[in-house]
Amino acid sequence: MxxxxxxxxxxxxxxxxxxxxxxxxxxxxxxxxxxxxxxxxxxxxxxxxxxxxxxxxTQEGAEFLPYARALLEAEEGARALFDPKVKGVTGLLRVTAPSGFGQRHILPLVPRLLAENPAMRIDLQLSEAVVDIVGGGFDVAIRIAPLRDSGLVARKIADNPRVLCASPAWLRDHGTPKTLADLADHHCLRLTSVLQWTFDLDGQPTSISVDGRFSASSVESVRSLCVQGLGIAQLTLWDIKQELQEGSLVAISLADVQPQNLPIQALLPTTRYLPLRVSHFIDSLKASLA
Structure with missing residues (x-):
């Protein structure tokens, strides 16, 4: 060829x-x-x-597309391997990720990745939308959501349980819920697209409808209002880990259900001819979350 x-x-x-x-x-x-x-x-x-x-x-053309990109990247990598002027991994890394997670956990990696790999370029697209990574030409997509059936390959980056949380002031003034039924007595701050909160009950997912006076399309908005004491939110561990450590948010455990795990995963078009820059990025992200 x-x-x-x-x-x-x-x-x-x-x-x-x-x-x-x-x-x-x-x-x-x-x-x-x-x-x-x-x-x-x-x-x-x-x-x-x-x-x-x-x-x-055609459908066959779409299936060939990631392989075509990988073939050219493999050639570029082979040439760079024997070029004394090239240090580290090479090529353009295209990543898509949720905006909140990307801002907090991917952007801080970029300066070091670029410094250690002078021949590497990064295009980071942050969006809540689920994009077509093959058609969009992305090397990897970071997902924090139940995965749909597809031909994509998933690699787990880290565990990421859903966490009920509230500010100390809200819990002081309104009490701490003990069971699912107690949530009806609290304002629930939710993402606009998430009409129900999901938990694990005896190893199976169970969901309840929640109501409140505020919803937003971004994790950042819900987290901010929760810190300010406007109600209870259900976010994921890596959305609020910093606030939990600082004490501006408190994790809430319910007696009748357990948190549902929503792992952080890297979705790849294929693992054949995986460019070195992609595996290097995944390893760096995994290490930063360890």
Missing amino acids: DLRDVQLFLIITETRSLTQAARRLDVSPMAVSRRLASLERQLNTRLVQRTTRSVSL
Whole structure:
């Protein structure tokens, strides 16, 4: 397989146009079409649907995409291995993560990663949305949520139990709930998208609807209002670990249920030809949370 044709395929997926790909490579559209057809013959499958105005990936093209990126990264890594001027891992690392977790636990890693790896670049996208990591060209997605069935590969980074919490002032003024039923007597601060709070009951998940006077789309907003004493929240350990250590929030245990674990996981398009920069990032994040 000619890696130049693989690179051409990646450029086509980025530009969504044979003409734009030809301009970027300074060749004719006909040459682009011929090289793409050659790659498809080698793989014995159609990678791209062509129209007069644009192109789109076939299902097989979408499945080949992470492998194509990995092939070029492997070549780049092999060249860097024997280049005395290159130190550490190389290439562009593209990461997507929830905003609250990313701000607190990924951004602090970036200065050291860049300092130790001068040939490495990082593109960090923080969002609460569940993005298509294959179509978006991401190397890794950090998830703190129940995982849907997919062809992605999950690697556990750390345990992350859900935690009921409140400020000392709220508990002093309103009492500490002892059971699930007691939560009805408290203002519950929740994420807008989370209509129920989930716990473990005899090893099985159980959920209750919660109500309160405030909800927000971000963990940061719920955490801030909870610290200010406006009610009880259910967040995860790594969302509030700093506040628990400082004493601005207190963890609440209920007698009739246990916390549900919501592990922090790294989702990968594939583990074949995994670029060194990806495994280095995952190892660094895991070590920082240990």
